[in-house]
Amino acid sequence: MPLSSRHLLGLEDVPKEDINLLLDTTTNFREVLERPVKKVPTLQGQTIVNLFLEDSTRTRVSFELAERRLSADVVNFSASVSSLKKGETLKDTVRNLEAMKIDMVVIRHAAQGSPHFLTKIMDAHIINAGDGSHEHPTQALLDMYTIREKFGTLEGVHVCIVGDISHSRVALSNIFGLKTMGATVSVCGPKTLIPKEIEKLGVNVFYDINRAIREADVLNVLRIQLERQDRAYFPSLREYREYFAVTKERLKQAQKEITILHPGPINRDVELSADVADSDASLILHQVLNGVAVRMAVLYLLGTGK
Amino acid sequence: MKILLKHGRVIDPTNGTDTESDVLIVDGIIEKMKPNIAAGKDVQVHDLNGMIIAPGFIDMHVHLREPGFEHKETIETGTLSAAHGGFTAVCCMPNTNPAIDNASVVRDIRTKAKQVNSGLVDVFPIGAVTKAREGKELAPMLELAEAGAVAFSDDGAPVSDSENMRRALEYASMLDMCIIQHAEESSLTKGGVMNEGFISTSLGMAPIPSIAEDIMVARDITLVEYVQARYHVAHVSTAGAVELVRSAKAKGLPVTCEVTPHHFTLTDEAVRSFDTNTKMNPPLRTRDDVEAMKEGLRDGTIDVIATDHAPHSYDEKQVEFLYAPFGIVGLETAIGLAFTELVHTGILSVEQLIEKFSINPRKILRLPSIKIAEGEKTNITILNPNYEWTVKTANFKSKSKNSPFDGYKLKGKAWGVVNNGVIYISL
Numbered sequence: 001m002p003l004s005s006r007h008l009l010g011l012e013d014v015p016k017e018d019i020n021l022l023l024d025t026t027t028n029f030r031e032v033l034e035r036p037v038k039k040v041p042t043l044q045g046q047t048i049v050n051l052f053l054e055d056s057t058r059t060r061v062s063f064e065l066a067e068r069r070l071s072a073d074v075v076n077f078s079a080s081v082s083s084l085k086k087g088e089t090l091k092d093t094v095r096n097l098e099a100m101k102i103d104m105v106v107i108r109h110a111a112q113g114s115p116h117f118l119t120k121i122m123d124a125h126i127i128n129a130g131d132g133s134h135e136h137p138t139q140a141l142l143d144m145y146t147i148r149e150k151f152g153t154l155e156g157v158h159v160c161i162v163g164d165i166s167h168s169r170v171a172l173s174n175i176f177g178l179k180t181m182g183a184t185v186s187v188c189g190p191k192t193l194i195p196k197e198i199e200k201l202g203v204n205v206f207y208d209i210n211r212a213i214r215e216a217d218v219l220n221v222l223r224i225q226l227e228r229q230d231r232a233y234f235p236s237l238r239e240y241r242e243y244f245a246v247t248k249e250r251l252k253q254a255q256k257e258i259t260i261l262h263p264g265p266i267n268r269d270v271e272l273s274a275d276v277a278d279s280d281a282s283l284i285l286h287q288v289l290n291g292v293a294v295r296m297a298v299l300y301l302l303g304t305g306k
Numbered sequence: 307m308k309i310l311l312k313h314g315r316v317i318d319p320t321n322g323t324d325t326e327s328d329v330l331i332v333d334g335i336i337e338k339m340k341p342n343i344a345a346g347k348d349v350q351v352h353d354l355n356g357m358i359i360a361p362g363f364i365d366m367h368v369h370l371r372e373p374g375f376e377h378k379e380t381i382e383t384g385t386l387s388a389a390h391g392g393f394t395a396v397c398c399m400p401n402t403n404p405a406i407d408n409a410s411v412v413r414d415i416r417t418k419a420k421q422v423n424s425g426l427v428d429v430f431p432i433g434a435v436t437k438a439r440e441g442k443e444l445a446p447m448l449e450l451a452e453a454g455a456v457a458f459s460d461d462g463a464p465v466s467d468s469e470n471m472r473r474a475l476e477y478a479s480m481l482d483m484c485i486i487q488h489a490e491e492s493s494l495t496k497g498g499v500m501n502e503g504f505i506s507t508s509l510g511m512a513p514i515p516s517i518a519e520d521i522m523v524a525r526d527i528t529l530v531e532y533v534q535a536r537y538h539v540a541h542v543s544t545a546g547a548v549e550l551v552r553s554a555k556a557k558g559l560p561v562t563c564e565v566t567p568h569h570f571t572l573t574d575e576a577v578r579s580f581d582t583n584t585k586m587n588p589p590l591r592t593r594d595d596v597e598a599m600k601e602g603l604r605d606g607t608i609d610v611i612a613t614d615h616a617p618h619s620y621d622e623k624q625v626e627f628l629y630a631p632f633g634i635v636g637l638e639t640a641i642g643l644a645f646t647e648l649v650h651t652g653i654l655s656v657e658q659l660i661e662k663f664s665i666n667p668r669k670i671l672r673l674p675s676i677k678i679a680e681g682e683k684t685n686i687t688i689l690n691p692n693y694e695w696t697v698k699t700a701n702f703k704s705k706s707k708n709s710p711f712d713g714y715k716l717k718g719k720a721w722g723v724v725n726n727g728v729i730y731i732s733l
Contacts, residue, residue: 113580
């Protein structure tokens, strides 16, 4: 059975069967990545544009590796060198790209809904690589894959997302996907960084990091964007660190094994202490490896219609 | 020119008229009004088959975009859009370039309006409250009024500074004129693009909380009570603001307000489409707010239906939601939406609808009341309440088509208007 959509715009309303198919396919590509020659001819002849209108080196590199390992032709297009700088609209930009016969577009953009907008103005498969603080489905899929790898299932696993939930591009996709898969999801952070009515998405809200540590099996720790404190979301990085950072002492106090994820890049000793980031509990580098495999799975399933 | 309207139903809530009649109009004056008027020579005859003849409708909140933004709308296309939608008059907001903050801009707009479309639609400019709408120094209101401004507003932006708002209210009250406030506490809305709530959270969009509107209305009402000056809330959109106006009215304060058709029809659910035609300010709110708008209309708290007609060119709206300008056009869907959402659902009677589209705005603006009687100047809107139609934005007379209602099936429409000796038939 193929995926139920020809795009991957987000995980909201993506059915369980699709997520299972994506995660199972990821396992196959993880195996490819262990081979001496990490390349398959699956997408030979297909052209993929990585349209990165907001800087994100690691996501772009991950997608690009995934594309090349599937033997696709890859074009990178970034805002800093593009005609968008000269005032061209996104619509004109993608129409021009499409005229050059593009099969898939991977788009990263600061504006929510921009991948959805592309589906209305072009025929290519669209993959959302992060649309502002809306969704980042491949990140959530790689997080889910990593959790499933560790726990054998997502059903009943308690994942707490910690940090700036309001401005995160990772939180919503994780919430949507994990809820669909039967996980327990909570969020933890200062109230100022938790959007209104988030409980209606079926998540618990904690303002106390110690409680989150006590209750959760997995902490998905988000990056604190340093510029946020300018708008009075929290008083200072020092205060954030004192009350919300995931540290060795806090984990020790809880006396339990806990799994740590982080979408990167880490602010060491802000949201995550270095000793936790580098500990066995941290699956951060697994996430990075799984990210390539997940993206290969997405590209393969959309690109071949399988 | 002689026009004979046969079989009309004349409804004028000001004097309780509701009678079937023919109306003979000669050179813009109602010469005869009685049943069975014989069509004489050189008379243009229209059989209305029982359609409603109402005092001419006015939309007191329109952006005509001229001068400065003629690629979106002009006085000519905007007033044609108004006539097509069933309005014989509009008030145009001062967020033009230059702003309507001096007498010559007021005079230019009025002159131009008389030259286009045979002067069919009256245009009443609304002057700025502050110079260049910057919220700093008061605009020359006495001069603006003398040139023909009918109210004052910095619409598009609030008058944020409390001292400025107080002085503006006091100053305008010398003229017995209204300050129309775009009620928004801007410190709460920075960067926001849609209503704050479950939908903004689900879409990860920067929020505009409803309290930003409530707080500004509450502050303004406090000022109004202190200085006893007339105040009108533009495009009210929150349950909280309606309640504040309701209690101000109960205290006898000179406070009035208007609602747009989109705020009594749509909720923030519509934004899920990422359609930039669901982006406006104030934003689409929740179901509870929509219900509060209907209740406010029903119990008279909301005096006026006005569209906040805000044309933007096709290309300006064909962008990412985040970057799209706020606003939608409204002149050509207002009456259809009002009949469909309010009259056919039993929330408003036809008489109340006419009050909100014609009688009340003219009272608030201190414009002379319209009389449908022999010897009077003809200024009428003719309504077909049961006409079923589908909105096609491509057919709009407005230069811009930015409406979320494309494809909507509506029941009720203006058949046409007569004003200043000109008849315009839109059906």
